[in-house]
Amino acid sequence: MKQPDIVIIGSGIGGATIAAALAPSGADILLLEAGGHIEDRPENRDQRAIFQRGHFRPKEFWYEMNGKPFNPGNYYNVGGNSKFFGAVMVRYRREDFYEMQHLEGISPAWPFAYEELEPWYSRAEQLYQVRGQIGEDPTEPVHSQNYAFPPVPDEPSIALVRERMKQNGLHPYSLPLGIDIERWLAKAKTPWDAHPNSFDGKMDAETIGLALALQHPNVRLQTRSRVTRLQAGADGKRIETVQYRKDGADEVVSPKLVILAAGAVQSAVLLLRSADGKNPKGLANSSDQVGRNFMNHNSSAVIAVSPTYRNDAIYQKTFGFNDYYLTDGEGGPPLGNVQLLGRVSGAILKANMPSVPEWMLNQLSAHAIDFYAMSEDIPHAESRIMVDGERILLQWVRTNWPAHLMLVKKLKQALRAAGFPLVLSRPFDKRTPSHQCGTVRIGNDSAQAPLDIWCRAYDHPNLFVVDASYLPTSAAVNPALTVAAQALRVGDHILQKELA
Ligand SMILES: Cc1cc2nc3c(=O)[nH]c(=O)nc-3n(C[C@H](O)[C@H](O)[C@H](O)COP(=O)(O)OP(=O)(O)OC[C@H]3O[C@@H](n4cnc5c(N)ncnc54)[C@H](O)[C@@H]3O)c2cc1C
Numbered sequence: 001m002k003q004p005d006i007v008i009i010g011s012g013i014g015g016a017t018i019a020a021a022l023a024p025s026g027a028d029i030l031l032l033e034a035g036g037h038i039e040d041r042p043e044n045r046d047q048r049a050i051f052q053r054g055h056f057r058p059k060e061f062w063y064e065m066n067g068k069p070f071n072p073g074n075y076y077n078v079g080g081n082s083k084f085f086g087a088v089m090v091r092y093r094r095e096d097f098y099e100m101q102h103l104e105g106i107s108p109a110w111p112f113a114y115e116e117l118e119p120w121y122s123r124a125e126q127l128y129q130v131r132g133q134i135g136e137d138p139t140e141p142v143h144s145q146n147y148a149f150p151p152v153p154d155e156p157s158i159a160l161v162r163e164r165m166k167q168n169g170l171h172p173y174s175l176p177l178g179i180d181i182e183r184w185l186a187k188a189k190t191p192w193d194a195h196p197n198s199f200d201g202k203m204d205a206e207t208i209g210l211a212l213a214l215q216h217p218n219v220r221l222q223t224r225s226r227v228t229r230l231q232a233g234a235d236g237k238r239i240e241t242v243q244y245r246k247d248g249a250d251e252v253v254s255p256k257l258v259i260l261a262a263g264a265v266q267s268a269v270l271l272l273r274s275a276d277g278k279n280p281k282g283l284a285n286s287s288d289q290v291g292r293n294f295m296n297h298n299s300s301a302v303i304a305v306s307p308t309y310r311n312d313a314i315y316q317k318t319f320g321f322n323d324y325y326l327t328d329g330e331g332g333p334p335l336g337n338v339q340l341l342g343r344v345s346g347a348i349l350k351a352n353m354p355s356v357p358e359w360m361l362n363q364l365s366a367h368a369i370d371f372y373a374m375s376e377d378i379p380h381a382e383s384r385i386m387v388d389g390e391r392i393l394l395q396w397v398r399t400n401w402p403a404h405l406m407l408v409k410k411l412k413q414a415l416r417a418a419g420f421p422l423v424l425s426r427p428f429d430k431r432t433p434s435h436q437c438g439t440v441r442i443g444n445d446s447a448q449a450p451l452d453i454w455c456r457a458y459d460h461p462n463l464f465v466v467d468a469s470y471l472p473t474s475a476a477v478n479p480a481l482t483v484a485a486q487a488l489r490v491g492d493h494i495l496q497k498e499l500a
Contacts, residue, residue: 004030004220005499007242007255009227009270012080014467015261016209016375017484020127021491022394023216025499030253031210031219032244034226034262035077038206040198045188047195047347052354056084056196062265062392064430072265072394072433078223079197079206081434082264082480086193086317086342087178088203089130089481091121094141095326096475103333103403105378107473111444111453114141117485120492124484125176127212128203132176139322140173152181155313158340161369162319164418172319175339177480178203181315192314193342209484222246229274230258231424232460236278239463257462257498260440261487264294264469268385268439269392271450271465284440284450284457284465291386292355293379293438294396295474298404300427301341302371302411304420309367323411335407336375336476342371352426369420373411374435375404385439396430435479440469454493455486466490 005027008015019031038044049055056074061069076082089402094114100107122145125132151174154162162172183201184192197204213219228250229243239258244251260267268291272282298458320339328335346362353361377383383397404427411424427460428434443449446458455470457463466487468479475482 002028003253004028004255006030006257006259007032007253008259008261009242010034010080010260010262010266010467010468011078011205011210011221012081012261013205013209013480013483014487015259016079016205016213017127017487018215018261018466018491020209021220021488022494022499023213023219026218027499029213029219030255031221031318032225032227032242033078033223036223037078038083038196038198044196044198045190047345049188050195051348051351055313062394063388065393067396070431072431074263074265074433074436075457078221079204079210080365082204083196083206084194085204085480086478088175088339088478089125089203089363089484090180090477091141092475092477092482093139093325095187096473098482100334101205102376102378102400103406104400107376107378110250110472111442112436117489118142118144119480120489121481122487123488124481126176127488128208128484129180130176130178130203130481133174136171136173139325140169147176151175152177152179152318154318155316157309157311157313158316158318158369165321165414168414168417169323170323170414172321175318175320177317178208185314189314191317191342193317195342199204213307226249227262227270230270230283230463231274232276232279232283236276237460239283239460241412253329257464257494260285260463260465263467264436264439265385265392265394265433267465267467267469269387272385272387279459284459284463286459287447287450289448290450291439292381292384293441294383294385294394294436295377295379295438296396296430296433297377297428297435297474298375298398298401299435299478300373300404300408300425301344302373302408302415302423302425302429303368304343304371304415304418305364305368305422306420307367307423309369309419311343311366311369313343316340320463324407328406328410332404334476335403335410336373337343338407338411339372339374341370341372344368364397371411371415373404373407373425374476375407376400379438379473381440435474437468437471437474437479440465441472442470443472455490464490464494
């Protein structure tokens with residue numbers, strides 16, 4: 001069998017975007033994806049199926065250090081987690097690339113400045129057809145290109161709250177979103193956050209990056225193919241083979257380049273499980289950093305209720321604010337970002353409050369607006385993914401939690417001032433590893449980081465890792481655009497240095 005030039009492992013934002021970047025080279029590219037396609041089925045828009053019955057949740061367990069199992073919401077399908085994402089495609093702030101003192105701990109500097117990634121941020125925004133508006137958010141970094149589409153409009157009940165917040169001195173901005181709202185609503189009148197997309201208007205890894213890559217005859221996607229091991233050569237350097245399991249059979253390919261993009265947890269797991277005599281701590285791991293620095297954002301759902309407010313919004317998720325992002329608003333430490341959640345219905349609330357009748361929760365929802373508060377989780381060497389035989393162990397050492405509590409407190413005050421006397425909050429925990437990152441980070445020092453600034457493994461010249469595991473910090477914004485931008489940047493680097 002003819003061997004591919006490049007194997008890409010995983011078709012999420014990292015894998016699909018770099019496939020789009022490399023496809024025009026004509027190189028023979030094989031994408032190996034553990035999952036299958038999300039089909040167009042009624043469950044895709046059925047909130048009881050999604051939230052109450054966990055229809056799409058993989059039946060997988062990860063383990064805490066004490067052996068306690070939990071079921072993580074980590075999705076394995078073509079397009080990866082982006083099939084379910086809230087489609088907020090936002091840049092890190094310029095300051096996020098520099099060392100930042102937080103209430104608890106220091107967020108380290110990136111090995112390069114914002115300006116280095118900026119051109120690829122612009123390309124990623126154009127590629128993913130992001131809708132947005134520059135100039136509303138005082139923390140917005142410089143853009144060399146405007147958004148190609150105007151922002152998704154606020155629904156009237158949301159515009160009302162945006163206006164009240166403005167009047168109270170906050171700076172709400174339109175969330176940059178990868179969603180064609182007319183197409184999405186044409187299928188069914190639901191929000192898109194956490195609802196799977198089957199070519200219904202969400203700009204995800206499958207519908208954008210992968211679709212573009214697969215227009216090229218030199219790119220092939222092989223689904224239901226879970227990579228089980230990467231095998232280095234006798235000297236422990238070059239990756240010689242990629243081993244995977246398809247339909248119960250073990251298969252092997254031997255590409256020239258291997259691009260790992262299985263997600264921040266599974267990429268670390270694969271590297272650790274591929275340990276050999278020359279790489280006893282796992283591949284790419286002479287720094288002993290693979291699996292460490294796991295970050296996942298400190299985040300909470302915050303629901304504001306008023307008997308005099310009526311929320312008839314369908315999707316809701318159109319604005320956010322960064323007034324407490326760089327400081328707490330009074331010269332204190334950075335606290336984080338606030339953005340609207342997709343509209344939380346009674347059916348969604350019931351998943352967390354099973355004993356309350358759904359009609360009662362629908363009444364609450366009719367008078368409520370729902371926010372997502374997100375704070376930076378700072379890298380910590382003991383916050384880590386480990387493997388124990390077939391088991392995946394997650395020891396998440398949350399950092400900077402008091403800053404998150406301050407953010408939630410500030411948000412509650414802002415919402416009360418905006419006319420909501422009752423404000424409830426609930427933190428997200430390890431069962432929601434949606435913003436997982438950091439486990440195979442980039443850095444200038446091979447003793448401190450597994451990857452160089454082009455996401456190439458210091459230990460293996462033909463291995464790149466381009467999913468969210470490369471992120472050296474989590475910042476306090478959604479990760480997907482920063483994963484896509486770096487995948488395009490690394491793709492260009494490979495085109496120039498490896499495939500020219
Ligand atoms: C409900 C939800 C809402 C979110 N909302 C947002 C948002 O609004 N904005 C934002 O920026 N981010 C959001 N995120 C996070 C975002 O989806 C992720 O940051 C992004 O998808 C990460 O991309 P990735 O390439 O790192 O990995 P993934 O998307 O996890 O892709 C990894 C792929 O690799 C495959 N894979 C795994 N193991 C193997 C293996 N061994 N062999 C072969 N294939 C394998 C998986 O099946 C998957 O397709 C959200 C996530 C969730 C779950």
